[in-house]
Amino acid sequence: GVWQSEEFDKHEQVCFFSDEATNLRAIVAIHSTTRGPAAGGTRFKSYASDDMALDDALRLSRAMSYKSALAGLPVGGGKAVIIGDPRELKSRELLLAFGRFIDRIGNVFATGEDVGFSVADVETMFEVTPYVGGMSKGAGDPSIHTATGVLHGLRAVAEFRLGRKSFEGVKVAVQGLGSVGWRVARQLHEAGAELIVADIDPEKVTKAQNDFHALTMETDEIHAAQADIFCPCALGGVITMTTAPQIRAHAVAGAANNQLASPEAGAMLAQRNILFAPDYVINAGGVISGVEAMQNMPGRKKIDMAPLEDLLESIYGRLLEIFVRSEKENRTPEAIAQMIAQELIREQPLEEYA
Ligand code: NAD
Numbered sequence: 643g644v645w646q647s648e649e650f651d652k653h654e655q656v657c658f659f660s661d662e663a664t665n666l667r668a669i670v671a672i673h674s675t676t677r678g679p680a681a682g683g684t685r686f687k688s689y690a691s692d693d694m695a696l697d698d699a700l701r702l703s704r705a706m707s708y709k710s711a712l713a714g715l716p717v718g719g720g721k722a723v724i725i726g727d728p729r730e731l732k733s734r735e736l737l738l739a740f741g742r743f744i745d746r747i748g749n750v751f752a753t754g755e756d757v758g759f760s761v762a763d764v765e766t767m768f769e770v771t772p773y774v775g776g777m778s779k780g781a782g783d784p785s786i787h788t789a790t791g792v793l794h795g796l797r798a799v800a801e802f803r804l805g806r807k808s809f810e811g812v813k814v815a816v817q818g819l820g821s822v823g824w825r826v827a828r829q830l831h832e833a834g835a836e837l838i839v840a841d842i843d844p845e846k847v848t849k850a851q852n853d854f855h856a857l858t859m860e861t862d863e864i865h866a867a868q869a870d871i872f873c874p875c876a877l878g879g880v881i882t883m884t885t886a887p888q889i890r891a892h893a894v895a896g897a898a899n900n901q902l903a904s905p906e907a908g909a910m911l912a913q914r915n916i917l918f919a920p921d922y923v924i925n926a927g928g929v930i931s932g933v934e935a936m937q938n939m940p941g942r943k944k945i946d947m948a949p950l951e952d953l954l955e956s957i958y959g960r961l962l963e964i965f966v967r968s969e970k971e972n973r974t975p976e977a978i979a980q981m982i983a984q985e986l987i988r989e990q991p992l993e994e995y996a
Contacts, residue, residue, distance in 0.1 A: 647693070649700035655750075656699070659743040664736035665726065668743065669696055671703035672720040675750050676987050680720030681775065681933055682706040683756030684740075684763075686728040699723045705922060706929075708983035713926040714956050715933050716947060718987075720751045728758040734766060741767035741774075749773070754932050776932045784928030787950070789825035791927025791957045792897050795919055796830070796871065798961035799895045803917040804870055810834035815859070815867035815891065818876025819846040822897040822925075826875060827854055840864035841876070865889055874898040881918075886910040895919035902976065912974045919961055920979040927954050 644656055655672040672680045682703055689695040699721050707719025724731075724740065744753060744767065754764055754776030764774045776784065796814070800806040809830055815838040816827045827837055827850060837856035840863070841847050850856040859867055865874075865885045872891040874880045878900035881889075886907045894901065894916060901921045902908045911918045930953045947953070964982065968975045 644696065644700075647697055647700055649697045649704070651700070651704050653700060653703065655747075656696075657743075657747060659740070661736070661739040661743075664733060664739050665731055666736045666739050667725045668722060668740055669699045669725075670720065670722045670744070670747060670751060670753075671696075671699035672747075672751055673700075673703040673718065674707040674987055675718040677707075677711055678715070678717040679749060680706070680718040680751045681710060681715075681929070682719055682721035682751075682753060683776075684722040684724060684753045684759045685756045686724040686726070686732065686758030686763075688727045689723075689725055692725065695723050695725045707987055708980060709922040709926055709929055710933070711983045711986040712923050712960055712979060713930050714948065714953060714960075715930060717933050720753070721756075722753050724759075732763070737763055737766040738770055741770040744773050745771035747773070783821070784931050785821035786825065787927035787931035787954060788822045788897055788925055789829065789927070791930065791954045792822065792826050792873075792875075792895075792924055793829050794955050794958040795924035795961050796826075796873070796895055798958045798965065799871060799893045799917060799919055802962060802965045803893045808834065811836065812871065813838065813867075813869040814871045814873050815839070815864050815869040816873045816875055817841075817861070817864045817880065817896070818874070818898070819843070819850055820875065823873075823875030824850075826873065826897065827856070831856075838864065838867045838869055867891065871895055874901050879903040881907045881911065883907055883910065886914070886916075889914070889916055891916065893917040893919070895924055896921070897925045899925065905974075905976070908974050908976045917965065918975050920964065920976050923960055923964065923979055924957060926957060930954060 653673050657670045659668045703719050703721040710717045752773040752775050765777050767774050813836045817840050819841040831854040837854050839850045839856045840859050840861045847858050866888040869891045871893045873896035875897045881901050882903040964975050964978050968978045
C-alpha cells in the first residue's frame with residue numbers, strides 16, 4: 643500500500659491513471675508544492691512489480707523537491723512513471739491519453755522528459771495540456787546548462803578541497819563523453835585542466851585525445867585514475883563499496899545521477915577524506931533551465947525566477963555552503979544537502995502561487 647511504502651514521505655498527492663484503449667498505466671507522485679507547483683519528468687520503463695513503480699515515483703518525486711529547493715527554484719517536487727517497455731507500448735494515442743491525465747491534475751504539476759521519454763513525446767502531450775516543460779522551443783538542450791552548472795560546481799570543489807582558484811594544471815578524470823561530459827571536458831580543457839577520459843565509444847575517446855590532448859583509461863578503471871577530481875558523467879551507481887576504496891582523486895564531482903550506490907559508499911568516501919559533491923546539487927542545471935519554461939503557465943501567477951545564469955552560478959555557492967557545514971558538523975555532504983533541502987521546504991514556503 644502507498645501509506646506503508648518505505649519511500650512514502652508525507653507526499654501530498656499520488657494519482658494512479660489507466661487507459662484501457664492504449665494500455666496506459668501511470669503513477670504521478672507529488673511530494674511537495676510548498677515552494678511552488680511541482681515539477682518533475684516522466685519515466686517510461688518496465689518495472690518488476692507495480693510496487694517498484696510506485697516506490698520509484700515516490701522516491702524520485704522527493705528527490706525533485708530536494709533538487710529544486712537546493713537550486714533555489716520556486717517549484718516543488720513531483721514525478722511521473724509510465725509502466726511498461728516504451729519500445730512496445732509507446733504510441734501517439736497513449737501519449738495523448740497521458741497528456742489528458744496530466745491536464746486533469748491541473749496547475750500543481752508539470753512534467754517533461756526523463757528516461758524513456760523524449761522531447762518529441764512531451765511535444766505530443768502539449769497538444770492536450772499546457773502542463774509540460776522542456777520542449778525544443780523552450781530553454782533548449784538541457785545538457786548545455788547541466789554542463790555549465792557542473793563547471794560552477796567543480797570550481798567550488800577545486801577551491802574547497804584543492805585550494806585552487808583556477809583549473810590551470812588541475813587533473814580531472816572524466817567518465818563518459820556524452821552530451822554533458824563532452825561539454826564539461828571541453829570547458830575544463832579551455833580553462834587549463836589536464837584531462838584523463840574514458841568512454842565506451844572509441845570515437846569519442848580518440849576525438850578527446852586529439853581535441854583536448856587527453857590521456858585515456860579503460861571505462862572500468864577510470865574511477866581509480868591518479869587525478870585531483872574524478873568526474874562521473876556516464877552512469878549512476880559508480881561509487882560502490884568496491885570502487886570507493888580504489889579512488890585516488892581528492893574529490894568526486896560530476897553530472898551522473900545517483901552516483902552513490904549506497905549511503906555506506908558515501909560514508910567510505912568521507913572516511914577516506916574524498917570530498918563528494920552531491921549529484922543532485924551539482925547537476926541541477928538541466929532542471930533549472932527546464933523550470934524556466936514553466937514560468938508562464940495558464941491558471942497561475944507568473945513564477946518569479948532569478949536569471950538563468952545567476953541560478954546556474956548559485957550551484958557554486960550552494961556547494962561551498964554544503965562543504966563548510968559538512969566539515970563543521972562532521973556529516974557527509976549528502977546528509978547536509980538533504981538537511982538544507984528539508985529546511986528550505988519546511989521553513990521558506992514561497993508566496994501562494996495559484
Ligand atoms: P549521454 O547519453 O549523452 O552520455 C553518456 C556517455 O557515457 C556516452 O558518451 C556513453 O557512450 C558513455 N558511457 C556509457 N557507459 C559508459 C561506461 N560504462 N563508461 C564510460 N562511459 C560510458 O548522457 P548525458 O545527457 O551526457 O548524461 C550523462 C549523465 O548525467 C547521466 O547519468 C544523466 O542521468 C546525468 N544528467 C544529465 C543531465 C542532462 O541535462 N543531460 C542532467 C542531469 C543529470
